Amino acid sequence: MLFQELAETYERLEATSSRLEMTEILAESFRLFDPTDIKMATYLTQGQLYPDFHPLKLGMADKMLLKAITFASGAKESEVQVLMLREGDPGLVAQEIISRKRQTTLFSEPLTLRRTYETLEAIAKAEGGGSQDLKIKLMSKLLSDASPSEAKFLSRIITGRMRLGVSSMTVLDALAVAFATKEDRDAVERAFNVSSDLGLVAEEMALHGLEGVTRIKVEVNRPLRAMLAERMSSPEDILEKLGGTCAFEYKYDGVRVQAHISRGEVRLYSRKLDDLTSQFPDVVAGLKRAFAAENAIVEGECVPVDMNTGEFLPFQEVSHRRGRKYGVEEAVEDYPVKLCLFDCILKDGEDLLSRPFLERRKVLESCVTEDDSVVLSEMRVLSSAEEAQKFFLEAIKEGCEGLMAKSVADNSVYRAGNRGFLWIKYKKEYRSEMNDTADLAVVGAFAGRGKRKGVYGAVLMATYDVQADRFQTVCKLGSGFDDANLASLLEMLAEDRMAERHHLVDSKMTADFWFQPRLVLEVRGAEITLSPIHTCAFGAIRKDAGLAIRFPRFTGRFRDDKEGREATTSQEMLVMYQAQLKQVE
Numbered sequence: 371m372l373f374q375e376l377a378e379t380y381e382r383l384e385a386t387s388s389r390l391e392m393t394e395i396l397a398e399s400f401r402l403f404d405p406t407d408i409k410m411a412t413y414l415t416q417g418q419l420y421p422d423f424h425p426l427k428l429g430m431a432d433k434m435l436l437k438a439i440t441f442a443s444g445a446k447e448s449e450v451q452v453l454m455l456r457e458g459d460p461g462l463v464a465q466e467i468i469s470r471k472r473q474t475t476l477f478s479e480p481l482t483l484r485r486t487y488e489t490l491e492a493i494a495k496a497e498g499g500g501s502q503d504l505k506i507k508l509m510s511k512l513l514s515d516a517s518p519s520e521a522k523f524l525s526r527i528i529t530g531r532m533r534l535g536v537s538s539m540t541v542l543d544a545l546a547v548a549f550a551t552k553e554d555r556d557a558v559e560r561a562f563n564v565s566s567d568l569g570l571v572a573e574e575m576a577l578h579g580l581e582g583v584t585r586i587k588v589e590v591n592r593p594l595r596a597m598l599a600e601r602m603s604s605p606e607d608i609l610e611k612l613g614g615t616c617a618f619e620y621k622y623d624g625v626r627v628q629a630h631i632s633r634g635e636v637r638l639y640s641r642k643l644d645d646l647t648s649q650f651p652d653v654v655a656g657l658k659r660a661f662a663a664e665n666a667i668v669e670g671e672c673v674p675v676d677m678n679t680g681e682f683l684p685f686q687e688v689s690h691r692r693g694r695k696y697g698v699e700e701a702v703e704d705y706p707v708k709l710c711l712f713d714c715i716l717k718d719g720e721d722l723l724s725r726p727f728l729e730r731r732k733v734l735e736s737c738v739t740e741d742d743s744v745v746l747s748e749m750r751v752l753s754s755a756e757e758a759q760k761f762f763l764e765a766i767k768e769g770c771e772g773l774m775a776k777s778v779a780d781n782s783v784y785r786a787g788n789r790g791f792l793w794i795k796y797k798k799e800y801r802s803e804m805n806d807t808a809d810l811a812v813v814g815a816f817a818g819r820g821k822r823k824g825v826y827g828a829v830l831m832a833t834y835d836v837q838a839d840r841f842q843t844v845c846k847l848g849s850g851f852d853d854a855n856l857a858s859l860l861e862m863l864a865e866d867r868m869a870e871r872h873h874l875v876d877s878k879m880t881a882d883f884w885f886q887p888r889l890v891l892e893v894r895g896a897e898i899t900l901s902p903i904h905t906c907a908f909g910a911i912r913k914d915a916g917l918a919i920r921f922p923r924f925t926g927r928f929r930d931d932k933e934g935r936e937a938t939t940s941q942e943m944l945v946m947y948q949a950q951l952k953q954v955e
């Protein structure tokens with residue numbers, strides 16, 4: 371299959387922001403593509419070479435890409451740079467320069483999808499001395515054989531700017547439509563949730579249809595998508611929702627870890643499926659000691675502890691352990707952690723996903739020997755709101771965020787990748803109407819003035835509307851930042867810059883800068899109010915108003931474990947607003 375076919379699909383996808391149209395375009399293309407190429411096509415559509423959990427990532431700095439464009443086209447470096455300053459998007463630069471190029475390349479080889487993919491793979495793998503030159507050479511060879519449109523998408527893919535707005539969920543919709551029926555969508559999503567591998571699901575669908583995806587099972591060393599929780603604001607409501615009795619656990623404030631154990635080897639994955647193994651050698655060693663099973667997949671929260679008192683410390687302490695390449699040993703000593711296990715998904719080859727929660731807990735208890743570094747989560751099965759409230763206060767006193775309530779009904783399965791009422795979080799902020807925190811996505815920014823000249827003065831924050839797949843603004847955030855935060859904000863947002871408002875963002879405000887909604891910040895607010903200029907849950911309470919956070923303040927916590935779409939949802943904001951009203955009454 372030619373890469374051009376894929377580029378044509380991208381052109382069509384780029385021209386629409388309707389999820390329905392995107393699904394149709396993708397489904398149509400999937401049917402036409404060669405089934406053996408569909409895996410590669412799916413990864414590239416997501417701007418990736420492999421599934422999220424694969425440690426090897428594709429990435430090239432703009433500067434290197436511009437060099438490759440220069441080599442490929444014979445254009446002057448200054449010409450390319452001027453264009454980059456004007457466009458801000460290396461994709462458009464490549465497209466323009468390649469189309470200006472005189473048609474003199476007599477021996478250009480056609481770009482097959484396989485060749486394109488394998489070259490990008492070689493670029494990702496190149497390391498060590500001379501690798502920069504090699505990467506530029508490989509990229510420029512691809513570009514010199516590319517059409518302007520192909521060059522645009524290649525450049526976006528390699529610089530991490532493939533922003534077609536095609537979510538994994540849209541790809542799953544399209545796969546169901548292309549190779550089965552709309553009604554089979556759930557089975558396709560299940561396969562993705564247990565494998566986290568969109569390419570694999572696409573390939574199985576293309577080659578073997580529904581039968582292929584139903585064969586996809588949980589496997590050790592292939593992380594599954596995490597089960598998520600809804601939120602409620604009182605133990606009474608929670609107990610009622612969960613049928614009168616449920617398991618309450620401490621809600622630890624740390625980093626979620628999915629551990630895959632196989633014959634004494636341990637791999638750790640984050641909630642976003644990044645490989646954390648090398649950053650937590652102490653947790654790896656602790657799990658090796660604690661585990662009796664031949665193989666297992668377990669989940670828990672990694673919480674920072676005070677090595678002298680054994681008490682839990684605030685979350686920020688554990689963030690010192692994330693993203694380190696060097697100094698891991700020192701960090702282990704300076705910021706010790708404890709792993710509090712709360713679920714078991716597989717043991718000795720047996721998939722426990724469809725077992726009720728208490729059975730999974732029993733299996734977990736049977737194979738773990740607790741010590742200082744690995745423990746089971748504190749859990750109590752309760753039917754009384756009063757006792758739940760007492761347990762909640764105990765959790766807070768211990769330094770936890772609150773409680774997690776878990777259904778113990780027969781259907782309390784592990785729902786990979788799903789948010790639902792089988793798990794309900796009950797956090798301390800919800801008790802006080804003026805003290806909520808929300809995790810919001812940065813969608814825009816305003817130029818700084820006075821002391822903030824040269825950095826952002828404020829950022830435009832949004833919730834995520836799950837039903838509509840849109841980001842809706844909820845506040846303009848300017849407080850709570852120190853100089854260091856502001857500087858890192860500038861850096862972190864650089865790669866998300868867009869020339870105009872992202873098509874998934876609903877905003878009545880006009881920001882000075884717009885971003886791809888990716889970065890999530892934790893924000894504390896004084897109050898949630900109605901506002902005509904914010905679009906969060908617009909019309910839900912009053913026809914002409916949305917919800918807004920009053921006096922928002924950045925808590926200092928960059929939620930880099932969350933993606934844009936994992937921001938607090940507009941629906942949750944509505945629940946928070948209503949809960950707040952109840953408490954005021």
Ligand code: AMP
Nearest residue numbers: 619620621622625626671712747774795
């Ligand atoms: P939130 O990040 O506020 O949406 O809350 C969900 C997160 O709470 C999960 O992703 C876990 O990282 C964390 N958590 C802490 N304790 C537990 C527990 N006992 N059971 C499940 N999740 C927990």
